[in-house]
Amino acid sequence: MKSTSAVVVFVIDLPHVVRLRDRAQPALAVYGLSFGVALAMLSPVLRQPPLDGFPLSTYPMFSTARPAISEFPTLLGVTSSGEREVLSPALISGDPWAILAFETVRTAKRGGKRRRRALCEAVAARVADDDERAGVYAQIVFVTETYDAPAYFFGDTNPRSIKVHATCPVPR
Amino acid sequence: MPGAALIGWAAGRVAAADAWWRAGVPALRLAWVRALVGLYCLIMLLARVPSFTRLARFEPDRFEGVGVVSLLGAPLPFAAALATLALALLGSLAFSLGWRYRVTAPVFALALLWVTSYRNSWGHMSHSEHLVVVHVLVLSLVPAADALSLDARAQRTRERDPAHYGWPLRLLMLTVAISYMLAGYAKLSNGGWAWVNGDAIRNQIANDTLRKLRLGAFPSPLSPPLLRQPWLFGGLAVGTLAIELGAFMALVDSKLRAAWVVAAWVMHLGILAAMGIAFPYPISGIAFASFLPLERVHDRIQSRYGPLSGPG
Numbered sequence: 001m002k003s004t005s006a007v008v009v010f011v012i013d014l015p016h017v018v019r020l021r022d023r024a025q026p027a028l029a030v031y032g033l034s035f036g037v038a039l040a041m042l043s044p045v046l047r048q049p050p051l052d053g054f055p056l057s058t059y060p061m062f063s064t065a066r067p068a069i070s071e072f073p074t075l076l077g078v079t080s081s082g083e084r085e086v087l088s089p090a091l092i093s094g095d096p097w098a099i100l101a102f103e104t105v106r107t108a109k110r111g112g113k114r115r116r117r118a119l120c121e122a123v124a125a126r127v128a129d130d131d132e133r134a135g136v137y138a139q140i141v142f143v144t145e146t147y148d149a150p151a152y153f154f155g156d157t158n159p160r161s162i163k164v165h166a167t168c169p170v171p172r
Numbered sequence: 173m174p175g176a177a178l179i180g181w182a183a184g185r186v187a188a189a190d191a192w193w194r195a196g197v198p199a200l201r202l203a204w205v206r207a208l209v210g211l212y213c214l215i216m217l218l219a220r221v222p223s224f225t226r227l228a229r230f231e232p233d234r235f236e237g238v239g240v241v242s243l244l245g246a247p248l249p250f251a252a253a254l255a256t257l258a259l260a261l262l263g264s265l266a267f268s269l270g271w272r273y274r275v276t277a278p279v280f281a282l283a284l285l286w287v288t289s290y291r292n293s294w295g296h297m298s299h300s301e302h303l304v305v306v307h308v309l310v311l312s313l314v315p316a317a318d319a320l321s322l323d324a325r326a327q328r329t330r331e332r333d334p335a336h337y338g339w340p341l342r343l344l345m346l347t348v349a350i351s352y353m354l355a356g357y358a359k360l361s362n363g364g365w366a367w368v369n370g371d372a373i374r375n376q377i378a379n380d381t382l383r384k385l386r387l388g389a390f391p392s393p394l395s396p397p398l399l400r401q402p403w404l405f406g407g408l409a410v411g412t413l414a415i416e417l418g419a420f421m422a423l424v425d426s427k428l429r430a431a432w433v434v435a436a437w438v439m440h441l442g443i444l445a446a447m448g449i450a451f452p453y454p455i456s457g458i459a460f461a462s463f464l465p466l467e468r469v470h471d472r473i474q475s476r477y478g479p480l481s482g483p484g
Contacts, residue, residue, distance in 0.1 A: 100295065
């Protein structure tokens with residue numbers, strides 16, 4: 001009983017404690033906005049599963065424990081003598097931003113045979129329109145290469161495996 | 173009576189927390205934060221114009237709306253997308269100058285939210301824009317143009333009690349602290365022990381560098397030599413976690429504030445050097461502007477070059 005009345009007195013007294021009646025700066029506005037913003041920012045991790053949205057995020061950048069041996073999907077140019085060479089983000093996605101090229105390749109890889117083929121042909125068309133590269137490559141090949149990423153920088157530069165998803169000719 | 177003592181103690185704690193949260197600061201400090209954040213947005217939006225116009229060339233099936241833009245089922249017509257960008261650009265100018273702030277600031281905040289959400293709706297979410305958008309949304313709702321503004325110069329507003337300007341700055345600091353703590357929490361919950369012992373960060377940098385090489389992009393020239401020093405990564409990982417999870421210390425301990433800001437800034441320089449990934453908002457220092465007594469800088473500039481603004 002005593003504790004109940006103590007809580008009631010505390011609640012009644014609360015407006016005075018936080019100057020709720022301060023008309024110049026209503027505490028409800030101050031704390032409503034403050035708690036609202038804090039809760040909104042924490043909300044992505046309170047959801048199940050956590051949601052990385054915009055502008056509220058779980059900030060998952062660099063957080064996953066990637067294995068040393070990883071897959072690297074990409075599109076390569078194949079010369080007439082059969083050598084495979086890296087292209088550029090602009091040729092791969094139509095935009096010079098590297099991360100967008102990566103997302104384009106990854107989405108196509110996950111999207112099935114038709115999307116892989118479509119990306120391969122789109123890249124081949126961009127290569128055909130590129131003055132510097134058009135004559136160099138006969139084919140475009142969409143592959144996933146597997147490397148030991150840390151070992152690569154100690155000289156182990158050969159892929160552990162290569163899987164071909166699509167091949168398409170560069171239009172003449 | 174234990175109940176009364178408890179009430180007295182709790183009331184005292186609440187009053188102390190209230191006094192701390194709403195402790196006054198000069199109007200100029202909040203005004204400088206507004207001006208700097210607005211200027212940052214203006215430059216960021218101008219820098220985004222080329223990439224924004226390139227969106228028109230992307231296949232529409234690449235569009236997947238995030239945040240408020242998830243209301244859209246398909247991309248906007250190019251002219252409409254450009255119109256929102258133009259509105260945000262003009263809004264950033266009005267925001268940084270403090271012109272008709274009560275109207276233009278919320279309009280700008282919503283325009284910025286829309287434009288940045290739209291740009292992040294094409295297959296990759298850039299985590300460098302979240303915090304600045306949150307800051308603009310907060311600043312648009314508080315009296316951040318009572319000084320150093322065209323409104324103050326035209327006497328459309330006036331400086332109030334300093335208590336009006338302290339809590340918005342603490343709220344901005346809190347958003348910074350939460351964002352860093354969430355990043356630290358994500359590393360521990362997703363990476364676990366591998367993040368603490370440095371394996372995760374080493375593999376991240378190796379993966380990122382090799383991925384860029386295989387896509388024909390240019391990785392940071394520093395990352396290959398760094399990756400050949402594996403003993404470094406344990407220390408880098410612990411340092412990163414300490415900075416991110418310790419962000420709240422900067423909020424509650426004014427003595428640690430400057431040290432934390434410098435440490436966080438250096439961490440972002442390290443990410444840029446190791447991975448070539450820039451987070452322009454913290455690297456510019458403007459993400460941390462709310463932590464700093466900017467009115468002192470104002471005073472120094474005024475004593476050297478004369479008055480910066482009229483009334484206010």
